[in-house]
Amino acid sequence: MSAGAAIATRAASRTAEREVAGLRRAVREVEHADRVRVCVDRRELCSFASNDYLGLAQHPEVIAAMKGAADRWGVGSTAAHLLGGHRGPHAQLERMVADWLGYESALLFSTGYLANLGVIAGLMQRGDACVQDKLNHASLIDAVRLAGCELRRYPHGEVAAAARQLQAAGAVPKLLASDGVFSMDGDLAPLPQLAALAREHDALLYVDDAHGFGVLGPDGQGSPEQLGLGADDVPLRMVTLGKAVGCAGALVLGSRVLIDALVQFARPFVYSTALPPAVAAAALAAIAVVRREPQRRAHLQALIARFRAGVAQIGGELMDSSTPIQPLLLGDAAQASALAQALWQQGLYVPAIRPPTVPAGSARLRITLSAAHTAEDVDRLLEALDRARAR
Ligand SMILES: *Cc1c(COP(=O)(O)O)cnc(C)c1O
Numbered sequence: 001m002s003a004g005a006a007i008a009t010r011a012a013s014r015t016a017e018r019e020v021a022g023l024r025r026a027v028r029e030v031e032h033a034d035r036v037r038v039c040v041d042r043r044e045l046c047s048f049a050s051n052d053y054l055g056l057a058q059h060p061e062v063i064a065a066m067k068g069a070a071d072r073w074g075v076g077s078t079a080a081h082l083l084g085g086h087r088g089p090h091a092q093l094e095r096m097v098a099d100w101l102g103y104e105s106a107l108l109f110s111t112g113y114l115a116n117l118g119v120i121a122g123l124m125q126r127g128d129a130c131v132q133d134k135l136n137h138a139s140l141i142d143a144v145r146l147a148g149c150e151l152r153r154y155p156h157g158e159v160a161a162a163a164r165q166l167q168a169a170g171a172v173p174k175l176l177a178s179d180g181v182f183s184m185d186g187d188l189a190p191l192p193q194l195a196a197l198a199r200e201h202d203a204l205l206y207v208d209d210a211h212g213f214g215v216l217g218p219d220g221q222g223s224p225e226q227l228g229l230g231a232d233d234v235p236l237r238m239v240t241l242g243k244a245v246g247c248a249g250a251l252v253l254g255s256r257v258l259i260d261a262l263v264q265f266a267r268p269f270v271y272s273t274a275l276p277p278a279v280a281a282a283a284l285a286a287i288a289v290v291r292r293e294p295q296r297r298a299h300l301q302a303l304i305a306r307f308r309a310g311v312a313q314i315g316g317e318l319m320d321s322s323t324p325i326q327p328l329l330l331g332d333a334a335q336a337s338a339l340a341q342a343l344w345q346q347g348l349y350v351p352a353i354r355p356p357t358v359p360a361g362s363a364r365l366r367i368t369l370s371a372a373h374t375a376e377d378v379d380r381l382l383e384a385l386d387r388a389r390a391r
Contacts (some may be wrong), residue, residue, distance in 0.1 A: 214244025
């Protein structure tokens with residue numbers, strides 16, 4: 001037996017358990033992508049899987065900005081932000097988004113996952129309390145483990161339960177953290193109520209707006225603006241650049257005091273190479289398109305309305321979502337997989353989301369719509385769903 005085999009044996013048996021349960025995850029290679037048209041296993045598919053909600057990942061202006069910045073700055077940033085890796089486009093991006101959303105400062109991270117680890121582990125300590133919605137993103141939960149503070153969760157969207165958790169935490173420093181838009185359900189957090197609770201209980205409200213930024217609110221600023229809130233109500237916010245912005249990375253926005261502390265204590269910021277400057281330049285160009293072209297959001301909203309009306313007509317069970325995330329709840333994991341497979345056969349890529357990503361018994365198709373879709377794409381999906389359900 002080779003050294004260390006115990007770990008490989010256990011790993012293999014855990015994977016086998018997933019396989020037996022029909023829950024094994026597998027990576028699929030996309031061989032070609034032209035916005036929502038993708039090619040997998042040489043099959044042409046219309047994708048309803050991406051988070052590129054505004055169709056910016058392959059926008060010519062965004063690509064040109066990236067190429068131009070690569071010519072000027074090269075590819076790698078060569079170092080962490082604190083050691084010479086903080087280049088012009090990084091600084092410009094932080095300043096632009098902070099000003100646009102009305103915050104004093106912003107800090108760039110390589111991914112949203114790392115931003116959440118950095119914020120919570122950088123600001124919270126043992127003995128503190130972090131109150132979270134049960135359906136918050138995995139990175140917010142993982143961050144609490146890293147911080148060593150107490151995790152107090154409340155049932156999804158239940159404001160009264162959140163209040164009880166804040167009350168029970170007592171007179172320790174408290175962070176109230178919530179997704180703005182829940183990534184597997186597509187619904188919005190009750191942010192006005194959470195903001196009021198945070199004030200009442202002297203907690204710091206932190207909103208992870210990975211799926212709201214670029215899409216929601218009158219100008220695409222995000223879920224707080226959609227619900228009539230602003231920087232005063234949400235003192236600390238995270239936005240990602242890999243979803244509606246179509247690039248990669250994440251920004252944390254807050255007061256100078258909080259951002260300064262993150263520069264000192266957010267280890268994923270301190271000890272990791274800065275994003276390629278060309279990616280920051282691409283994000284700047286993409287956000288310029290977000291701000292200049294509200295018609296992308298209008299088209300997306302029209303597609304969402306068309307899809308929801310269509311599903312209601314064929315008697316499908318939709319979740320309560322006004323965002324581009326439109327899950328179709330099935331419950332049973334095998335049924336979700338079979339429906340995804342049937343759609344695949346008809347040239348539609350719609351992923352089945354199964355436990356443990358979602359709670360047991362709540363398997364679903366996670367349909368995401370994009371401004372890059374046409375009304376005909378949505379109709380094709382509706383017809384295929386109708387056919388698959390009728391069988
Ligand atoms: C996608 C997502 C993240 C992670 O962002 P990445 O930039 O993809 O690492 C964090 N929070 C939520 C709610 C997300 O949906």
